[in-house]
Amino acid sequence: MPLPFLTADRETDALAAQTVTLPHADRDRWRRPYRPGPWRVAGGALLLLLASYMLFSALIIALAGALPSAGLCAVAAALVIVFALRLLRAGVWVSAHGLRQAGLVRTTTLRWHDVGTLNTVQRPVNWLGMPRTVQGQALTLIRAGDGDAGVLEPQTLLTSHNADFLARPEAFDRAADVIESWAAESRR
Template sequence: MPLPFLTADRAFDETADNVPLPFDDRDQWRRPYRPGPWRVAAAALLLLLASYILFASVIIAFAGALPGAVACGAGAALVIAAALRLLRVGTWVSAQGVRRVGFLVTRTVPWAQVVAVRTTQQPVRWLGLPRTVQGQALMLVCQGGETLTAPLLTSHSADFLARGEAFERAADAVEAWAEEGRVTS
């Protein structure tokens, strides 16, 4: 079964002359990096929890308590939806613009409104928790000097913790998409 979210980083690596935008269909939203091991591990643990909840709902259904089985099944469905949403969190790019997908909120900024995309040294959240550490963040500056409150990428997020080279490649890829998007807009 093809897993397209795993091919983004590989496509960037395998280009012969390291073309920043190695994709044929630039209108499709894609993440220019692979999900990190921390994000995948958290989603896997959530799916493991969902399997236990589903097994419990089957046992409850065989015991004859259908309302409890339905409640457990609904809880498992919510856990599965949370795991899938956790895998979608990140920065996505296309010819239309850049999309910052959060767990609950998604914000899309067209390339025409983007003034600059730059990497800065600043305190960043460690694995999305309230604790901050010194790291790198990829910030998006829009017209009028407005900066997105949440950075597009950070070096200590669930995707890039202890993967500095992957952060640099992803930041370069997003900057290349921004440059290409501003030229064509």
């Protein structure tokens, strides 16, 4: 019995091996240089599942005749959907313009000439963003102007134990290398 999803993977691998300019090879477009991790995707999926239940309950409440309560339930479901989408978009993004760190609430963008030093260091890092710390690796950023002011407080961009790289050390190493190479290439 043919399994079409296996042949699709082989075709994708064959295309990736070729040096063909793809439509998404535009350097001006913002892109995440790594895939979202399974913990981040699972969290987003669970939140979207919760939102679907909330929307279904809003429908039942509206059919029962309590429109203000249904509206409140629908607004709460919309907020959960927005939170899930922000969770899935969180991470480090790069383009020819600079480096962007997207979080749940805030997004910070730096131009490449503002990026000073990017280093991968061994240190205690937060486990899945919680207060518990474990020994791991972190990709840290020191801005270009911080060394002049005497303030050398590094900003953590990625850790080996966040939602994208937990139990995936090779993916963390590749992502850190790609971000460092983008910085080196863009500062030329």
